[in-house]
Amino acid sequence: MSTLCIDNISMRFDLPNGSHVQALQNVGLTLNTGELLSVLGPSGCGKTTLLNIVAGFLAPTEGQITLNGKRVSGPAAERGMVFQQGALFEWMNVRDNVSFGPRMAGQREAQWKSNVDHLLDVVGLRDFKEKSVYELSGGMQQRVALARCLANDPDVILMDEPLGALDALTREKMQGLVLKLWKETGKTIILITHSVEEALLLGERLLVMAPRPGRIHREYNLPFAEMGVGQDLRSVKRHPDFAAKREEILSMIWDMEEEIMGRSVEAGA
Amino acid sequence: MIPLLIYLAIFIGSFVLIRTGVNRLRERHDFTSLKTVTFGDESAVRPDRAASIISVLTIFLIWGAFTGSKWAPIHVPGPFAGDTQFTYTVETPDGTRDDAIVFARVHPVGENVELPQISENEGFARDDAVAVGIMRSALVVWDDNDEITRADGAKIVAIEGRAVEPGQSVDTPAGNVSVTARGTLNFSPPKGMQMEPIWLPPPETVVARVGEIAASGYQNFTLWEHLGWSLYRVIAGFVFGALVGIPLGYAMGLSGWFRGWFDPIVEFMRPVPPLALIPLVIIWAGIGETGKIILLFLAALWIMTIAARAGVSGVAIAKVHAAYSLGASKWQILRHVIVPNSLPEIFTGARVAMGVCWGTVVAAELVAAEKGAGMMIMVASRFQLTDVVIMGIILIGIIGYGIDILMRMAEKWLVPWKGRV
Numbered sequence: 001m002s003t004l005c006i007d008n009i010s011m012r013f014d015l016p017n018g019s020h021v022q023a024l025q026n027v028g029l030t031l032n033t034g035e036l037l038s039v040l041g042p043s044g045c046g047k048t049t050l051l052n053i054v055a056g057f058l059a060p061t062e063g064q065i066t067l068n069g070k071r072v073s074g075p076a077a078e079r080g081m082v083f084q085q086g087a088l089f090e091w092m093n094v095r096d097n098v099s100f101g102p103r104m105a106g107q108r109e110a111q112w113k114s115n116v117d118h119l120l121d122v123v124g125l126r127d128f129k130e131k132s133v134y135e136l137s138g139g140m141q142q143r144v145a146l147a148r149c150l151a152n153d154p155d156v157i158l159m160d161e162p163l164g165a166l167d168a169l170t171r172e173k174m175q176g177l178v179l180k181l182w183k184e185t186g187k188t189i190i191l192i193t194h195s196v197e198e199a200l201l202l203g204e205r206l207l208v209m210a211p212r213p214g215r216i217h218r219e220y221n222l223p224f225a226e227m228g229v230g231q232d233l234r235s236v237k238r239h240p241d242f243a244a245k246r247e248e249i250l251s252m253i254w255d256m257e258e259e260i261m262g263r264s265v266e267a268g269a
Numbered sequence: 270m271i272p273l274l275i276y277l278a279i280f281i282g283s284f285v286l287i288r289t290g291v292n293r294l295r296e297r298h299d300f301t302s303l304k305t306v307t308f309g310d311e312s313a314v315r316p317d318r319a320a321s322i323i324s325v326l327t328i329f330l331i332w333g334a335f336t337g338s339k340w341a342p343i344h345v346p347g348p349f350a351g352d353t354q355f356t357y358t359v360e361t362p363d364g365t366r367d368d369a370i371v372f373a374r375v376h377p378v379g380e381n382v383e384l385p386q387i388s389e390n391e392g393f394a395r396d397d398a399v400a401v402g403i404m405r406s407a408l409v410v411w412d413d414n415d416e417i418t419r420a421d422g423a424k425i426v427a428i429e430g431r432a433v434e435p436g437q438s439v440d441t442p443a444g445n446v447s448v449t450a451r452g453t454l455n456f457s458p459p460k461g462m463q464m465e466p467i468w469l470p471p472p473e474t475v476v477a478r479v480g481e482i483a484a485s486g487y488q489n490f491t492l493w494e495h496l497g498w499s500l501y502r503v504i505a506g507f508v509f510g511a512l513v514g515i516p517l518g519y520a521m522g523l524s525g526w527f528r529g530w531f532d533p534i535v536e537f538m539r540p541v542p543p544l545a546l547i548p549l550v551i552i553w554a555g556i557g558e559t560g561k562i563i564l565l566f567l568a569a570l571w572i573m574t575i576a577a578r579a580g581v582s583g584v585a586i587a588k589v590h591a592a593y594s595l596g597a598s599k600w601q602i603l604r605h606v607i608v609p610n611s612l613p614e615i616f617t618g619a620r621v622a623m624g625v626c627w628g629t630v631v632a633a634e635l636v637a638a639e640k641g642a643g644m645m646i647m648v649a650s651r652f653q654l655t656d657v658v659i660m661g662i663i664l665i666g667i668i669g670y671g672i673d674i675l676m677r678m679a680e681k682w683l684v685p686w687k688g689r690v
């Protein structure tokens with residue numbers, strides 16, 4: 001069992017003007033293998049900071065992250081990341097992008113070829129292997145990014161608004177793909193999103209975070225991801241429970257945003 | 270002023286002609302041609318190739334027209350050549366006046382011509398004969414064959430019937446005639462609007478000079494040796510500059526210590542023009558090859574350093590993060606992410622550096638060199654060989670342009686994603 005343990009982390013840093021920012025306060029959470037956690041929250045609630053700490057790009061000022069009992073001290077292949085804008089390498093074609101992880105680990109082509117071909121099949125890019133990534137559409141680029149992450153076989157996949165830049169239709173298709181890959185590979189996934197609908201559809205667990213300081217506001221366990229596997233996601237969205245949950249969380253985030261606005265108006269006055 | 274006005278007239282005239290007339294005939298139907306907003310949309314601005322062709326032709330046409338070139342179909346009025354004449358009036362101290370004619374023969378400079386025949390005329394003032402080179406002027410000592418001379422108090426009071434005093438001049442149909450302070454005449458026939466070859470030779474002279482120098486060389490070296498040496502210095506200096514500058518730029522982009530250490534040096538040296546270093550380099554390394562290559566090395570070094578540093582800072586952090594998350598080591602990140610990602614910046618820097626090096630090598634050769642394109646035009650200018658100077662300038666321009674085209678082709682080949690992400 002690989003367990004990702006976020007052990008009561010806080011993050012606080014100084015600003016040049018002498019004040020400081022409490023980006024995260026006492027965030028604690030344990031994630032078991034194969035769980036898909038989606039994280040929601042108004043802007044500035046520290047979602048991305050949390051993800052960057054888990055990825056190892058930032059160090060928390062208090063607390064620690066452990067994966068399988070080992071403390072996280074920097075980025076590593078066991079924690080793969082999918083970015084909002086693909087972050088693909090334009091100087092490589094699709095196949096070289098997907099095989100980047102194995103190649104960096106020193107594997108020879110014979111070792112990674114079948115897996116990479118399989119993943120390109122899964123994400124539907126079999127015929128685009130030799131294409132340059134800048135010739136692909138946004139949705140295709142994001143599929144390359146997913147395949148690249150999976151080719152490295154990480155224990156945990158961290159997704160930072162991976163579908164945020166896609167159009168609504170592509171986004172829906174990609175949500176189905178993420179669910180399918182999640183079920184097939186059994187990876188642990190943390191997904192950060194701005195879309196309440198996406199968080200509900202994909203998250204087995206859902207974390208709503210609150211800003212200033214960034215902290216966990218509420219946690220939900222949700223049935224919709226399980227329902228959506230191999231199904232038409234639109235039928236899940238029509239489910240009355242889904243609509244109710246969406247309304248509940250939307251108004252929760254709405255209230256938080258209102259509060260921030262009110263506070264800044266007061267501060268301004 | 271007149272060439273400029275002619276240039277402007279051709280610019281406007283051909284614009285009207287091509288845009289309203291010819292463009293109707295070569296309508297295009299691609300996507301860009303359907304754009305209605307072109308003013309402000311840079312991508313819709315395509316160079317009008319007809320304009321480029323007319324532009325180049327216009328330069329040669331004006332060059333040819335103002336130098337009397339055999340290649341130009343039209344010419345501006347040339348200088349006068351042939352026989353001409355004007356009259357002057359002499360007054361003696363006792364008030365008697367007499368007219369005489371100056372017969373002038375205007376001939377090409379350097380030719381020996383006979384003076385025009387003159388016949389004995391009536392009166393105390395006798396006709397004079399004078400030979401003048403084209404575009405030159407000649408003194409007419411009018412009284413050396415007269416019965417009453419300046420020594421007797423005779424003086425010129427009118428030219429072509431118009432009163433004149435010493436120091437004044439009169440424009441006659443034959444040309445400009447002035448009376449010097451000492452009373453002699455100075456005659457300059459009309460110069461026309463063309464330029465003398467010593468200021469600007471016609472294009473065919475320059476082309477002939479290219480052929481001549483290509484065949485027999487100039488100042489102990491063939492044309493190709495001159496150009497080849499200049500090119501060799503540029504490439505050597507640029508390569509050394511890139512070999513040191515690019516790693517230095519990477520180091521400055523990757524390590525705070527390197528950045529802190531070299532920032533003051535680079536920022537100080539960058540605004541110092543390489544030309545300002547020529548005297549120091551000559552003092553230190555002499556005028557031989559070493560000095561020139563050091564100079565070009567210094568010219569390329571800072572540009573390449575700054576380009577490589579900018580290339581590192583231009584790497585999207587998400588790509589570096591992605592590579593780390595995929596398990597790449599620092600060295601692998603440098604090799605597979607930072608270096609390829611900085612190539613566009615490095616190419617931009619290389620193009621600038623090549624341009625600066627090419628300009629600097631010519632300047633360095635102007636100062637001191639035994640061979641090279643700059644030395645060629647410098648020596649030629651001392652002998653007033655304007656055609657060699659212009660030939661050198663044109664060849665330098667062509668080579669510089671050629672270098673830039675090659676760099677752009679290399680860039681297109683190596684960095685196909687530039688401008689597409």
